[in-house]
Amino acid sequence: MSPNSPSADSSFVTSSGSPTQSTAWLALQDLRDEIGSVTLRELFAQDPGRAERFSLEAVDLYADLSKNLITQDVIEALVDLAEHARLPDKIAAMFGGERINSTENRSVLHTALRKPKGQQLIVEGEDVVAPIHRVLDQMAEFANRVRSGDWVGATGKPIRHVVNIGIGGSDLGPLMAYRALASFHQEGLECHYVSNVDPAQLLETVKPLNPEETLFIVASKTFTTLETLSNARSARTWLVEGLGGDLSVVAKHFVALSTNTDEVEAFGIDTANMFEFWDWVGGRYSVDSAIGLSVMIAIGPENFAQMLDGFHRMDEHFRTAPLANNLPVLLGLIGIWYRNFFDYPTHAVLPYVQALDRFPAYLQQLDMESNGKRVRLDGTPVDYETGPIIWGEPGTNGQHAFYQLIHQGSTVVPVDLIGIIDPAEDVGGQHDYLMANLFAQAEALAFGKSTEEVAAAGASPELVPHRTFTGDRPSNLLLAQSLTPSLVGQLVALYEHKVFTQGVIWGINSFDQWGVELGKELANSIIPELQARTEPELDHDSSTNALIRRYRNSRSRS
Numbered sequence: 367m368s369p370n371s372p373s374a375d376s377s378f379v380t381s382s383g384s385p386t387q388s389t390a391w392l393a394l395q396d397l398r399d400e401i402g403s404v405t406l407r408e409l410f411a412q413d414p415g416r417a418e419r420f421s422l423e424a425v426d427l428y429a430d431l432s433k434n435l436i437t438q439d440v441i442e443a444l445v446d447l448a449e450h451a452r453l454p455d456k457i458a459a460m461f462g463g464e465r466i467n468s469t470e471n472r473s474v475l476h477t478a479l480r481k482p483k484g485q486q487l488i489v490e491g492e493d494v495v496a497p498i499h500r501v502l503d504q505m506a507e508f509a510n511r512v513r514s515g516d517w518v519g520a521t522g523k524p525i526r527h528v529v530n531i532g533i534g535g536s537d538l539g540p541l542m543a544y545r546a547l548a549s550f551h552q553e554g555l556e557c558h559y560v561s562n563v564d565p566a567q568l569l570e571t572v573k574p575l576n577p578e579e580t581l582f583i584v585a586s587k588t589f590t591t592l593e594t595l596s597n598a599r600s601a602r603t604w605l606v607e608g609l610g611g612d613l614s615v616v617a618k619h620f621v622a623l624s625t626n627t628d629e630v631e632a633f634g635i636d637t638a639n640m641f642e643f644w645d646w647v648g649g650r651y652s653v654d655s656a657i658g659l660s661v662m663i664a665i666g667p668e669n670f671a672q673m674l675d676g677f678h679r680m681d682e683h684f685r686t687a688p689l690a691n692n693l694p695v696l697l698g699l700i701g702i703w704y705r706n707f708f709d710y711p712t713h714a715v716l717p718y719v720q721a722l723d724r725f726p727a728y729l730q731q732l733d734m735e736s737n738g739k740r741v742r743l744d745g746t747p748v749d750y751e752t753g754p755i756i757w758g759e760p761g762t763n764g765q766h767a768f769y770q771l772i773h774q775g776s777t778v779v780p781v782d783l784i785g786i787i788d789p790a791e792d793v794g795g796q797h798d799y800l801m802a803n804l805f806a807q808a809e810a811l812a813f814g815k816s817t818e819e820v821a822a823a824g825a826s827p828e829l830v831p832h833r834t835f836t837g838d839r840p841s842n843l844l845l846a847q848s849l850t851p852s853l854v855g856q857l858v859a860l861y862e863h864k865v866f867t868q869g870v871i872w873g874i875n876s877f878d879q880w881g882v883e884l885g886k887e888l889a890n891s892i893i894p895e896l897q898a899r900t901e902p903e904l905d906h907d908s909s910t911n912a913l914i915r916r917y918r919n920s921r922s923r924s
């Protein structure tokens with residue numbers, strides 16, 4: 367079957383109809399009306415056990431969901447909605463390797479990437495787990511050689527700098543995990559990440575580096591991505607020029623992570639130095655595949671294995687826990703509650719953990735590339751909202767920037783707050799300040815400060831409305847003991863499965879990304895027009911034509 371023909375197994379595609387037609391959806395609409403007349407202050411006052419009732423532990427994460435605009439009835443109706451969408455069957459279909467990515471006719475098997483060695487998963491007659499561990503072993507051997515100094519560059523020097531060249535899922539995941547696990551890095555070995563086709567990023571990155579001690583990892587699932595291949599070619603030129611002009615040096619300084627052996631060979635990288643993965647690993651779901659090689663080099667194969675174990679433990683929680691006690695499911699359903707019944711358009715992820723500074727950016731791709739869809743699996747347009755806009759920055763920085771809007775703006779922004787109990791390092795008791803701010807934000811958002819309280823605190827009457835906080839601004843608070851490799855795996859898997867849950871309810875394909883294609887196509891047609899020696903004939907719209915002419919005529923380089 368050709369990659370673009372519809373899937374043989376269409377049960378995933380045609381299932382339960384529009385969610386808006388379900389009785390659960392109608393019940394949720396009624397509950398939305400009811401909850402509009404009650405505040406979080408009242409809900410907490412009515413139920414002294416609320417914090418406990420709406421908190422749960424999943425693997426090593428403690429999640430306090432009590433500061434959401436939810437009641438037991440809301441949770442039950444949301445779970446009904448998930449059952450109406452046959453979420454348990456869909457979870458089984460994904461884990462079992464059914465071709466649920468119907469528009470690309472592919473299985474979606476990132477969960478297999480973290481299955482323990484020795485387990486099997488037979489998909490269409492073949493075990494997928496053994497090849498995964500073959501590649502993991504190959505990665506571990508290579509990572510150990512780089513870490514020990516046994517792998518040397520063309521002039522015999524050990525590697526001190528690793529530059530991962532990739533974009534999207536081939537950049538955001540490894541970059542996020544590398545930064546998250548800074549306290550596990552091997553000293554004297556630094557990783558850098560280059561993604562943008564803007565040459566400034568590559569040039570800036572390599573400027574202080576010695577080519578003799580630099581290893582480039584070209585990370586691209588397809589090995590055809592303009593940004594990555596352009597940066598890889600420029601990096602190759604920099605390396606070869608820096609090491610005397612002989613192309614043979616590439617073998618010791620370039621490795622590839624890809625599914626595309628032919629293109630890797632065509633680029634000039636020895637396929638012995640290629641670490642493969644498979645078309646059933648989506649780019650944004652690939653940090654735990656060979657795409658994580660830079661992370662493995664930085665933290666070592668044992669810690670990388672711990673990360674995979676964290677992923678796997680969260681997978682098992684998602685696969686086996688009842689829907690009402692299933693953390694990814696609950697996060698997904700609560701997100702649906704706000705997106706579809708409150709019309710809240712965005713969702714912020716605010717880690718109170720500096721090491722997770724790239725986690726929101728990572729989640730932007732994971733969530734928005736997965737669920738930013740306007741048609742259902744069967745191609746019909748949705749008549750309800752789908753994926754929210756995901757954004758965020760680490761606390762407390764955001765508090766001094768955009769939290770004003772979160773507390774008092776006219777748009778309500780549901781937030782995820784993430785905190786770690788034991789930091790890798792502390793100084794001057796600052797970690798307590800950080801955590802005090804985390805807890806305070808959740809409290810302030812939920813309960814606000816009423817007009818009466820503001821007035822009683824002595825505010826002048828004209829300032830009272832300005833200083834009032836309405837409260838009822840929802841948050842999920844995730845707390846964990848320490849930021850270990852396992853926890854990073856758990857967090858990523860948690861959000862992967864949250865996104866899956868929402869995609870199932872919305873009946874969309876969370877695993878394709880056709881929306882990125884048009885811009886790529888048009889850019890490919892404009893590149894020769896910018897580079898033509900003679901004035902090209904342009905047949906874009908008048909605005910695009912004028913911009914291209916202006917650029918050609920105004921640039922100072924020839």
Ligand code: F6P
Nearest residue numbers: 534535536586587588591649882
């Ligand atoms: O443009 C979107 C995208 O296809 C992402 O889904 C992917 O993560 C990224 O580009 C990079 O793709 P590749 O790894 O094939 O270079």
